[in-house]
Amino acid sequence: MNIAQKILSDSNILSSLKHLMWEAGDVIIDIYNNEKIDITTKKDQSPVTKADLAAHNVLIQGLSKLTPEIPVVSEEDPASLAIPETVSVYWLIDPLDGTKEFINRNGQFTCNLALIESHKPTLGFVGIPVKDELYIGGDGIQSIREKRGSSSTEEQIHCSRISADxxxxxxxxxxxxxxxxxxxxxxxxxxxxxxxxxxxxxxxxxxxxxxxxxxxxxxxxxxxxxxxxxxxxxxxxxxxxxxxxxxxxxxxxxxxxxxxxxxx
CATH class of the missing domain: 3.40.190.80 (D-Maltodextrin-Binding Protein; domain 2)
Incomplete structure (x- = not known):
């Protein structure tokens, strides 16, 4: 049993990870809906906003409590990029994927959390803040889409077979x-x-x-x-x-x- 399967078999940890993803999405959407978007530029010339950093902080703090034994690599923490050189299991996060879309306010952005084991993503969480949706899945783990609301719904998702036409x-x-x-x-x-x-x-x-x-x-x-x-x-x-x-x-x-x- 790998780490991903152990996480999925523990309903408390899985529920807490879901809650953490909702929390990160909430801080993103709060800034998206209610604040002027201030933009700074990183060394690689890519844009970064308050929402990128706020979601980063939520995920880092939450993961350190839920799975303290698993280190975290984040786009917003350049020093963390050295972690995979010494460990085979770690969290990899992109707190706000689609920063340019966020800046343009077109809703096409996500919040991403992946568990990497032996150079492979074995478990992934992708949140869509504007839709209050969370996608979860992995290799050998049936992917689902969960909609948060007064009556939370969960459904399996599947790829289509490619048509010849x-x-x-x-x-x-x-x-x-x-x-x-x-x-x-x-x-x-x-x-x-x-x-x-x-x-x-x-x-x-x-x-x-x-x-x-x-x-x-x-x-x-x-x-x-x-x-x-x-x-x-x-x-x-x-x-x-x-x-x-x-x-x-x-x-x-x-x-x-x-x-x-x-x-x-």
């Missing part, structure tokens, strides 16, 4: 690079473009609303880990464009180009 590709109509265009042109049959921001791209496949997501541009491990786990739990997969498995905990946090897809 139509392939629904997650890609931007206005920001296709040459590699992505070439990939799309290589597909047989008709192609329909499906647009989404942040890790919502993976969820489109996990819920059967899209078939394939070619990411032939840079991403970081925290951008993909949680949704990678959820996609696998829904029956999908992610591989490097070379066909090799995706690996986490590399010395270089950048991902190789990859292809995410549902059933075939």
């Amino acid at each position: 139509l392939t629904r590709v997650v890609a931007s109509k206005s920001h296709l690079n040459a590699e992505t265009e070439a990939f799309i042109n290589s597909l047989e049959g008709d192609v329909e473009l499906v647009q989404a921001g942040s890790s919502l791209k993976f969820l489109k496949i996990a819920t059967g609303e899209a078939d394939i997501y070619p990411r032939l541009a840079p991403t970081c491990e925290w951008d993909t880990a949680a949704a990678h786990a959820v996609l696998e739990g829904a029956g999908g997969s992610i591989t490097q464009s070379s066909g090799s498995p995706m690996v986490y905990g590399k010395r270089d946090i950048l991902n190789p180009y990859f292809i995410a897809k549902g059933h075939r």
